[in-house]
Amino acid sequence: MxxxxxxxxxxxxxxxxxxxxxxxxxxxxxxxxxxxxxxxxxxxxxxxxxxxxxxxxxxxxxxxxxxxxxxxxxxxxxxxxxxxxxxxxxxxxxxxxxxxxxxxxxxxxxxxxxxxxxxxxxxxxxxxxxxxxxxxxxxxxxxxxxxxxxxxxxxxxxxxxxxxxxxxxxxxxxxxxxxxxxxxxxxxxxxxxxxxxxxxxxxxxxxxxxxxxxxxxxxxxxxxxxxxxxxxxxxxxxxxxxxxxxRQSIAVSDGKVRVTDAAADKAAAIAEDAESEAAFKSRSSYQRLQNGMAEYVNVTLLDSRGRPARSADFGEQVTLRVKIRVQRDLPRLSFGYHIKDKNGFDIVYSDSGIEQCNIESPRAGSVHVVDWTFRARLKEGEYTVAAVLAVPVDLSIGLVETCDHVPIACQFRIDRAGHLPIYGATAWDNKVTVIEVQTPPLLERV
The missing domain is CATH 3.40.50.300 (P-loop containing nucleotide triphosphate hydrolases)
Structure with missing residues (x-):
């Protein structure tokens, strides 16, 4: 041996x-x-x-x-x-x-x-x-x-x-x-x-x-x-x-990720929630990495009515709202999120580079609110959101300067809510075409 x-x-x-x-x-x-x-x-x-x-x-x-x-x-x-x-x-x-x-x-x-x-x-x-x-x-x-x-x-x-x-x-x-x-x-x-x-x-x-x-x-x-x-x-x-x-089953898929710009009028309309931000600060401390240039102030999941939510039904439209505070004048700020299952395995990812919505020339002291809106077509179970802020340096080789990395920014659960279970990690839009290419002849009655 x-x-x-x-x-x-x-x-x-x-x-x-x-x-x-x-x-x-x-x-x-x-x-x-x-x-x-x-x-x-x-x-x-x-x-x-x-x-x-x-x-x-x-x-x-x-x-x-x-x-x-x-x-x-x-x-x-x-x-x-x-x-x-x-x-x-x-x-x-x-x-x-x-x-x-x-x-x-x-x-x-x-x-x-x-x-x-x-x-x-x-x-x-x-x-x-x-x-x-x-x-x-x-x-x-x-x-x-x-x-x-x-x-x-x-x-x-x-x-x-x-x-x-x-x-x-x-x-x-x-x-x-x-x-x-x-x-x-x-x-x-x-x-x-x-x-x-x-x-x-x-x-x-x-x-x-x-x-x-x-x-x-x-x-x-x-x-x-x-x-x-x-x-x-x-x-x-x-x-x-x-x-x-x-156990045979059929999974039907439909979903889309949408990012809305953090306009000033929308930011002004969002009330300060000290309790929610304190809770975020507490849960986000585990293995968090910061360099003092910009930071996440809060990350919350909202249901279709805009209310904070701890769970969502499969296929429900939800919003991941992130609040960002800039601590230094920066040439550009990018942001993104990972949705991980209970084992830490990445299921969904997006960032402002993919969505073409980086924050350009943010000033020190400015606060920005970003809403990621999507349909939660994920397998039933518990999920964790990791959030990242960075200053792009050379994207051709993937070089960025990380400002804030929060491994546990938000957690939520997806419930099946009457749908059949899906066996993949997630589901997305499909265009399905069914064509009958041969029709059997009718049997004559004797």
Whole structure:
């Protein structure tokens, strides 16, 4: 086995004994192998897999396909029935909700106990404890028993410990779906940083978009067997094909992005909303980059009536309103936005260069309001808006001077609202033509 192979399995299998009646367990024990009183259920069978150091591998499959069983075998929390498994390096696993935690202990006690189980010394734990608590956003609850925590608090604390122990292999099993959208965005940003630092990631998710966003390779499991193992795109396409075979649907598309100019009369008509701007300042602070030349004062989503909205129906016309303050005289100012799904994967993008509406020669102290109006034809789910301000320098080579980059400027949800689900990330206008090229003859009545 190559030295850079960090996970190796050969003909790995896990079989469970299923007893139809409680007394069959006793009969099986007394039979001493002469007779079988149980049925065999193979959760995994003949899994041979190699994962190299620094690889990011997604594991996909429908419910009951064996994904969680495989991760538990790799994490060492479950023993295999057949085959071999070899894992090299420090493993941090985020499996079932609250696994490794004691609900009777406080958050502080559980952090220390869990970190010790992952191989950290008392000195290392003390050094990183504040960072763990800050990232988890538990606050004063850190000294309360875990049994008083919500499921989201459980996940935030467990994830924060797992990623701060400097793991060589990080195993994540659907746990992030419990957290809120803001925390999911933080987690995705940190996961990408860990991957850039060479951490090996094994990631299970029912969301193919998450797998595409994080993983360069994927494995498809079905009824305990490995159906596909290769690049993420091809494996996810196979997974989608399976899904479509089980649930057929039709998606109808229609939508358009429109930008309106921030005219002075419109800006004057927009009332100052100190509470909304304070909320924006608070949520926008995470990983925000500024150079003091221009900044976003507020970013909000408005419904079709111009009211602030936290959610929108599929296909509803909405407006993304951004308020910009210029802090220095500038030759030109460009602005743009990204709409990202809950995994941080870019779904929609536009900027003032594309729409040909840069702000020319803005003066220090000027304030501008820009409305991006579009129909929200996005797949049902949670979304985050990232906003960017920049001074163009040399667009022929993509050189700009970033004034303000806000990774989490606004968040909203898209609801299906009676429409059939769509299986792509978004939908757009289509012109559809149907022509009947052959008409069958009418059958004569006998």
């Amino acid at each position: 190559s030295s850079d192979v960090i996970v190796h399995t050969e003909n790995l299998g896990k079989c469970y004994e299923i007893y139809d009646r409680p007394k069959d367990r006793l009969l099986q024990m007394l039979a001493r192998g002469r007779k079988q009183y149980f049925r065999e259920f193979w959760a995994l069978r003949n899994i041979s897999l190699e994962i190299r150091r620094g690889e990011n591998v997604g594991i996909v499959g429908h419910n009951g396909s064996g994904k969680s069983t495989l991760l538990q075998l790799l994490a060492g929390t479950l023993n295999q029935t057949t085959g071999t498994v070899s894992v090299s390096g420090r493993v941090a696993a985020l499996l079932e909700l609250g696994s490794g935690f004691n609900p009777e202990y406080s958050g502080r006690e559980n952090v220390k106990m869990y970190a010790q189980l992952l191989g950290m010394s008392d000195e290392q734990i003390d050094e990183r404890f504040d960072r763990i608590v800050d990232f988890s956003e538990i606050g004063d609850f850190i000294d309360q028993p875990l049994k008083t925590y919500s499921s989201g608090m459980y996940v935030r604390l467990a994830f924060s410990v797992a990623v701060h122990v400097n793991p060589e292999i990080l195993i994540v099993d659907e746990a992030l779906s419990v957290g809120d959208a803001f925390f999911q965005a933080k987690c995705m940003a940190l996961l990408k940083k860990l991957m850039d630092d060479g951490v090996t990631l094994l990631f299970v998710s029912h969301d193919p978009g998450a797998v595409k966003a994080l993983c360069s390779r994927a494995v498809l499991l079905d009824h305990g067997s490995m159906l596909a193992n290769g690049d993420t795109e091809s494996v996810v396409e196979t997974y989608y094909a399976q899904y479509v075979q089980r």
